[in-house]
Amino acid sequence: MESKVAVVGAGQSKYGESVDKSVKELFLDAYIELINSVDNGLEPREINAVYIGSLGSGGFQLGNLSALMAEYVGLPGVHAVRIENACSSSGFAFIEACLAIMSGMYDVVIAGGVEKMRDVSSLKAKYWLGVSGDTEYERLAGMTFAGLYAIMANRHMHDYGTTREQLSMVAVKNHKNAFLNPKAQFQNKITLEKAMNSPMVAYPLNLFDCCPTTDGASAVLLCKAEIAKKFTDSPVYVAGFGTGTDYLALHDRETITSLKAAVLAAREAYKKAGIKPKDVDVAEVHDCFTIAEIIAYEDLGFCERGEGGKFIEEGLSSMEGEIPVNLSGGLKAKGHPIGATGTGQVYEIFNQLRKTVQKPARQVKDAEIGLTHNVGGSGGTAAVTVFKV
Amino acid sequence: MESKVAVVGAGQSKYGESVDKSVKELFLDAYIELINSVDNGLEPREINAVYIGSLGSGGFQLGNLSALMAEYVGLPGVHAVRIENACSSSGFAFIEACLAIMSGMYDVVIAGGVEKMRDVSSLKAKYWLGVSGDTEYERLAGMTFAGLYAIMANRHMHDYGTTREQLSMVAVKNHKNAFLNPKAQFQNKITLEKAMNSPMVAYPLNLFDCCPTTDGASAVLLCKAEIAKKFTDSPVYVAGFGTGTDYLALHDRETITSLKAAVLAAREAYKKAGIKPKDVDVAEVHDCFTIAEIIAYEDLGFCERGEGGKFIEEGLSSMEGEIPVNLSGGLKAKGHPIGATGTGQVYEIFNQLRKTVQKPARQVKDAEIGLTHNVGGSGGTAAVTVFKV
Numbered sequence: 038m039e040s041k042v043a044v045v046g047a048g049q050s051k052y053g054e055s056v057d058k059s060v061k062e063l064f065l066d067a068y069i070e071l072i073n074s075v076d077n078g079l080e081p082r083e084i085n086a087v088y089i090g091s092l093g094s095g096g097f098q099l100g101n102l103s104a105l106m107a108e109y110v111g112l113p114g115v116h117a118v119r120i121e122n123a124c125s126s127s128g129f130a131f132i133e134a135c136l137a138i139m140s141g142m143y144d145v146v147i148a149g150g151v152e153k154m155r156d157v158s159s160l161k162a163k164y165w166l167g168v169s170g171d172t173e174y175e176r177l178a179g180m181t182f183a184g185l186y187a188i189m190a191n192r193h194m195h196d197y198g199t200t201r202e203q204l205s206m207v208a209v210k211n212h213k214n215a216f217l218n219p220k221a222q223f224q225n226k227i228t229l230e231k232a233m234n235s236p237m238v239a240y241p242l243n244l245f246d247c248c249p250t251t252d253g254a255s256a257v258l259l260c261k262a263e264i265a266k267k268f269t270d271s272p273v274y275v276a277g278f279g280t281g282t283d284y285l286a287l288h289d290r291e292t293i294t295s296l297k298a299a300v301l302a303a304r305e306a307y308k309k310a311g312i313k314p315k316d317v318d319v320a321e322v323h324d325c326f327t328i329a330e331i332i333a334y335e336d337l338g339f340c341e342r343g344e345g346g347k348f349i350e351e352g353l354s355s356m357e358g359e360i361p362v363n364l365s366g367g368l369k370a371k372g373h374p375i376g377a378t379g380t381g382q383v384y385e386i387f388n389q390l391r392k393t394v395q396k397p398a399r400q401v402k403d404a405e406i407g408l409t410h411n412v413g414g415s416g417g418t419a420a421v422t423v424f425k426v
Numbered sequence: 427m428e429s430k431v432a433v434v435g436a437g438q439s440k441y442g443e444s445v446d447k448s449v450k451e452l453f454l455d456a457y458i459e460l461i462n463s464v465d466n467g468l469e470p471r472e473i474n475a476v477y478i479g480s481l482g483s484g485g486f487q488l489g490n491l492s493a494l495m496a497e498y499v500g501l502p503g504v505h506a507v508r509i510e511n512a513c514s515s516s517g518f519a520f521i522e523a524c525l526a527i528m529s530g531m532y533d534v535v536i537a538g539g540v541e542k543m544r545d546v547s548s549l550k551a552k553y554w555l556g557v558s559g560d561t562e563y564e565r566l567a568g569m570t571f572a573g574l575y576a577i578m579a580n581r582h583m584h585d586y587g588t589t590r591e592q593l594s595m596v597a598v599k600n601h602k603n604a605f606l607n608p609k610a611q612f613q614n615k616i617t618l619e620k621a622m623n624s625p626m627v628a629y630p631l632n633l634f635d636c637c638p639t640t641d642g643a644s645a646v647l648l649c650k651a652e653i654a655k656k657f658t659d660s661p662v663y664v665a666g667f668g669t670g671t672d673y674l675a676l677h678d679r680e681t682i683t684s685l686k687a688a689v690l691a692a693r694e695a696y697k698k699a700g701i702k703p704k705d706v707d708v709a710e711v712h713d714c715f716t717i718a719e720i721i722a723y724e725d726l727g728f729c730e731r732g733e734g735g736k737f738i739e740e741g742l743s744s745m746e747g748e749i750p751v752n753l754s755g756g757l758k759a760k761g762h763p764i765g766a767t768g769t770g771q772v773y774e775i776f777n778q779l780r781k782t783v784q785k786p787a788r789q790v791k792d793a794e795i796g797l798t799h800n801v802g803g804s805g806g807t808a809a810v811t812v813f814k815v
Contacts, residue, residue, distance in 0.1 A: 059562075092489065100481065100510070100512050100557030100558045100559075100561070100803070101510075101511060101512040101557075101558055101559075101674060101802050101803045101806045101807060102510070103511065103671075103807075104511070104671040104672075104674060104687075104802065104806040104807045105560070105674050105806070107671055108671070108672075108673050108674065108678070108806075113671060113672055113673055114670060114671055114672070114686075114687075114690055115671060116669045116671070117511070117669075117671045117807060118509055118511060118518050118522060119509065119510045119511060120507055120508065120509060120510075121489070121490075121491070121508045121509075121510050122490060122492065122493070122506070122507060122508060123489050123490035129507050133507060133522060133525075133526075135529075136522075136525050136526050136529040136531060137522075137525050137529075139528075139529035139530060139531065140524075140525040140526075140527075140528035140529045141528060142525060142528065168489030168490075169489045169490055170489075170490075171494070172489070173448075280505045280506075281503060282492075282493040282496055282497070282502060282503055282504060282505070282506045283493075283497075283502055283503070284497045284502055285490060285493060285494055285497065289497070297503075298493075298503075301503055413490050413493065414489070414490045417490045417493040417494070417497075418490055418492075418493045418506060
């Protein structure tokens with residue numbers, strides 16, 4: 038499709054544990070960076086609408102969240118909508134913002150997300166993560182999120198020979214990338230040995246195969262493509278997007294070694310963008326667990342089905358590889374403030390394509406096409422967006 | 427604006443206490459009636475997207491709710507998004523569905539809502555209602571929702587001479603209407619004396635000034651206006667819509683005798699539809715408390731500011747009046763399953779304009795223009811939509 042929407046600004050709070058900042062203040066951090074990132078300036082009154090993704094805003098903290106975020110940053114009166122699609126909440130908030138612009142109703146729109154997970158009890162956090170899967174068949178039967186992805190990992194290992202080492206290699210790569218990201222939750226490199234020997238959580242997933250719980254916010258500024266140059270000489274265009282859904286409970290699905298929602302989303306996004314998977318220069322994918330990144334390589338067509346393990350082992354997703362994946366550190370090391378993750382991915386791709394990442398060492402070279410892949414829960418929903426400069 | 431979107435089907439579960447039905451089953455009830463309401467038939471595979479409004483889906487029951495509802499009614503794979511804008515969740519879900527169609531991405535879309543409130547403790551229900559206001563300034567200070575509207579009512583009485591009798595007259599009218607609605611939670615008439623003498627909740631609001639907690643679901647079918655006649659010979663068109671937001675906490679607002687979010691929403695909706703308030707033939711407004719309906723008359727321009735009390739007293743909003751309001755019984759007597767209320771209002775207007783309400787005695791005569799007015803929380807958000815045949 039012809040690009041009808043452009044991204045012209047982006048901001049992200051520091052991800053991690055923010056004991057001293059409320060949800061509002063985290064979002065304000067992202068908003069301020071967003072405003073400052075608009076090269077030619079932006080008057081807040083030019084903003085028509087705000088879409089905020091959040092999973093547990095009400096449960097962790099606050100309701101009617103989008104209006105609340107809008108008022109707090111000084112935008113009372115705007116069209117404001119909160120989206121909850123589990124861990125893909127702001128991936129979908131971004132797409133709803135695109136639709137709003139494409140409808141002709143709004144010209145300048147913020148899409149963002151926020152989550153504050155670390156100041157509630159771990160039991161409550163676990164409850165909120167649990168509701169992202171199927172409550173009746175899975176959560177109430179005692180299934181945890183690590184458990185769901187462990188089932189997928191076991192089957193992937195059985196069917197394709199994927200190894201425990203390959204899982205840990207994803208963690209090692211993403212920590213290495215996050216080491217160069219001042220906004221990441223974990224800015225430490227880890228060795229393969231350390232990753233392999235961390236405590237087991239749900240076989241075969243150990244501690245270093247799991248993303249952390251995170252406080253954080255992100256926000257990006259979208260506008261009608263025709264007016265993008267008003268805001269910046271280097272906009273990033275939305276080349277195409279797609280979404281998909283699937284049965285929430287694993288037992289209902291056609292397969293558990295692939296997320297059908299993500300396959301549907303990717304197919305639609307590539308078609309709309311008129312590109313093939315190998316055209317992607319840089320990608321942020323939803324690595325809530327290391328196995329999820331390996332499955333994402335396959336679902337996105339970066340490699341053949343069953344070859345995801347080899348893809349990481351051969352370094353093809355590393356900074357120097359064929360398609361660098363999760364240069365931000367991904368959910369695994371940058372952190373996973375659930376509702377903020379989707380637009381946080383867009384923040385990274387926006388800066389990668391504009392060559393404005395904070396540390397040059399993390400800047401991918403000559404990237405023209407970027408992709409974000411945001412999954413809700415254990416694959417009940419997925420949103421994939423392709424960007425180009 | 428030229429009508430780009432049509433409503434061609436609608437369904438609603440029975441509102442009330444549904445001990446024997448889950449959230450899924452309530453939504454299925456609405457979906458089945460929706461499917462059966464499509465005069466020329468609808469193949470489920472024609473549906474491209476599902477937008478579900480819900481306030482507490484995660485807290486009361488389940489997460490990633492829209493995908494879950496889609497899979498349960500047999501629509502796995504569709505674009506599915508859950509909207510949470512407090513009590514205006516499905517009013518906004520409806521508008522997001524309109525934007526999705528206007529964007530050109532989707533042709534046939536379901537907008538709906540669901541809430542199951544009566545099988546959680548009243549403390550938990552109160553918590554979930556509380557988060558719809560401002561948590562930091564109001565809820566945590568002990569403010570209840572009846573308390574917030576009581577403050578508005580007191581000021582309205584002080585400034586404009588609105589009386590306690592006039593508040594009760596709203597309850598009497600809405601119960602009278604609900605008596606004719608087989609899907610209403612309360613199908614009993616009440617006398618003015620009974621309404622006046624019910625137990626005080628928060629002065630001046632007594633028990634009969636407050637809407638109940640309700641289990642229920644609603645869903646409507648929208649499509650691109652050009653293809654509406656494929657589904658029915660009598661579509662209802664979306665003539666215009668508008669939204670607004672305001673500071674969540676009352677103390678931050680310009681006024682507390684009017685909801686600015688609703689005023690903004692109405693102004694935009696009327697402008698888009700090219701009509702004046704007096705052109706409205708029938709309306710469903712957000713009467714979470716009786717004072718809210720009186721303020722709605724004024725915010726929507728059905729009468730002058732301060733004249734809302736007289737508007738009900740003179741019978742202008744009754745079945746036989748100038749602009750019949752809440753013929754369904756409204757939130758007060760039809761019930762208020764929070765996330766379902768917005769599209770539940772559309773369900774009523776759809777049937778009123780098509781002359782297909784279940785009981786002829788509740789059918790307004792010769793109505794061509796209908797309006798829905800859905801408020802989030804104590805006025806943090808509002809959505810107004812104008813319909814025409």
